[in-house]
Amino acid sequence: MTAKDLVGNHIETLKPYVPGKPIEELKRELGVENPIKLASNENPLGPSPRAMAAIEAALPDLHIYPDGAAHHMVGAVSEYHDVTPQEVINGNGSDELLTIAVRTFCEFGQDSAVISKHSFAAYGIRCQSHNLNIKWVATDEGLKYDLQAMAEAIDETTKITFIANPNNPTGTYVNADELRRFLKAIPDHVVVLVDEAYHDYVEADDYASALEMRDIHERLIVTRTLSKCYGMAGARIGYGIANEEIINRMNRVREPFNSNSLAQVALSEALADREFVERSVAVNREGRAVLESGLADLGLEWIPSQTNFLLVKMPVDGRQIYDAMLRKGVILRPMAGYGLPKWLRISLAEREKMERCVDSLREVLTEVAS
Ligand SMILES: Cc1ncc(COP(=O)(O)O)c(C=O)c1O
CATH class of the missing domain: 3.90.1150.10 (Aspartate Aminotransferase, domain 1)
Incomplete structure (x- = not known):
């Protein structure tokens, strides 16, 4: 064997x-x-000095387990986004939140996922490792998401779909109207995960974060990472925002010490360092x-x-x-x-x-x- x-x-x-x-x-x-590395979309400036100072100050406590509920971090995120702590989940990078979402909401080997071609590779990997049936949807000629085709690909077996906005590896984005229209078209039984890893770089006037659209679709999860604009890819820290019911279920699947203690303390300083x-x-x-x-x-x-x-x-x-x-x-x-x-x-x-x-x-x- x-x-x-x-x-x-x-x-x-x-x-x-x-x-x-x-x-x-x-x-x-x-x-x-x-050599120079231009391969992983890391921040060339390094981390925020404030985040580094917070990590240094926390080093003597490294023998103690992190706060499993990530109280301080969740509080900082909830304040920053003006949501309740119950609407926030901490991740070991935002990547982990994709895994948690798939494992929480999709029945192993039974459900399907709708994923755009040429979007972040982790979506397909997470869904295949959970033995989901993946419906791949072609992008348009500009390599942009075809949201209408994605909405049409959704059926009663579909449990999750992913929108990276803006998208990796294309750099394209969907504008606020397009995203709103898409969210309105998605049936209740489908979780829509909008991955905003590159949010802070967006300059397009007609873009809006999905955080402004939470009233349109109840099963909306928005993820953010500290790996890009905040320069903390090595610390592995990200978070998700959704309604309390969704976060409550995801927290059942989340490992208790998924975010390390250094990353947790660095997050609030990094978010505050505008x-x-x-x-x-x-x-x-x-x-x-x-x-x-x-x-x-x-x-x-x-x-x-x-x-x-x-x-x-x-x-x-x-x-x-x-x-x-x-x-x-x-x-x-x-x-x-x-x-x-x-x-x-x-x-x-x-x-x-x-x-x-x-x-x-x-x-x-x-x-x-x-
Ligand atoms: C669209 C997108 N989402 C998520 C991630 C993962 O970020 P993290 O480092 O928070 O796991 C990346 C990393 O490249 C990305 O491009």
């Missing part, structure tokens, strides 16, 4: 999540000097302008983005460019796993990193062309 015989087909055929290549790994493999968030957004805006201008110069096509990354189309297979960029010490993110083999995702960062990325791309594209 092998491990293969111990698992169901849903596990055997599951393709694991492939994260961005760590800088240390590239150094080990290729011995590249001074100066840091503003600086992060400004650096991101400048990085986007520099990268877009470089890409235009190189004659490359990209998708307009409301996030901290750009999805860029390569003239040849993206993997070829990705490998060549690694040799120049620039880590990008290949997109074949998302069904976009010609595209690469480039995280935005400070001007110098964007310029280095464009210079390296220019060299690589010239090498490829010759």
Whole structure:
């Protein structure tokens, strides 16, 4: 008997999540000097200094289990969003909240999920690991969610659907009217999880958080993360907001110590540090302008983005460019796993990193062309 015989087909055929290549790994493999990572949409400024100070102050208590109810953190989130503590759930990153939602509301091996193609890979992985029947819905020609087709794909077996707004890996967003219309069309038995990991970067006037639409659909869960604009990806901290009944059920599934004590104390400081968030957004805006201008110069096509990354189309297979960029010490993110083999995702960062990325791309594209 092998491990293969111990698992169901849903596990055997599951393709694991492939994260961005760590800088240390590239150094080990290729011995590249001074590499830069533009592969995981991390904040190039590091964490908020206030969050770091809170973590340092909490270190002597590391031998004590975290507060299982995450009282302090939940309180900070409820204050920040003006909701009750009973409407908040803490996560080990927002990723964990997707898992909790699937495990709480979907019957293993029975229910179905509606997921857009080219949206965050974790949705499909979580649903397949719970042996759900997944209905994949095509995006429109601009790689944007086709919300009407998603609503039409929902039937009586559907228990959950996911909207990343804005979306990873495309950087596209659905506007407030589109999202409202979608939520109105969704029947009561379906949980709609709106994943707002990139919310703080959005500048489009017609965007609105789903937190403003909680009265439209009762089974709405909105998730946020501290991994992006707040610079705390390594701390693994995120949260979800939904009505009390939904949160109550999710808390039954949540592990008691899912959010570590350092991340919990850092969250309130990070949320309060608006100066840091503003600086992060400004650096991101400048990085986007520099990268877009470089890409235009190189004659490359990209998708307009409301996030901290750009999805860029390569003239040849993206993997070829990705490998060549690694040799120049620039880590990008290949997109074949998302069904976009010609595209690469480039995280935005400070001007110098964007310029280095464009210079390296220019060299690589010239090498490829010759
Ligand atoms: C759309 C989206 N949702 C959620 C996450 C996961 O964030 P976290 O680090 O909070 O688990 C990511 C991370 O890349 C993401 O792109």
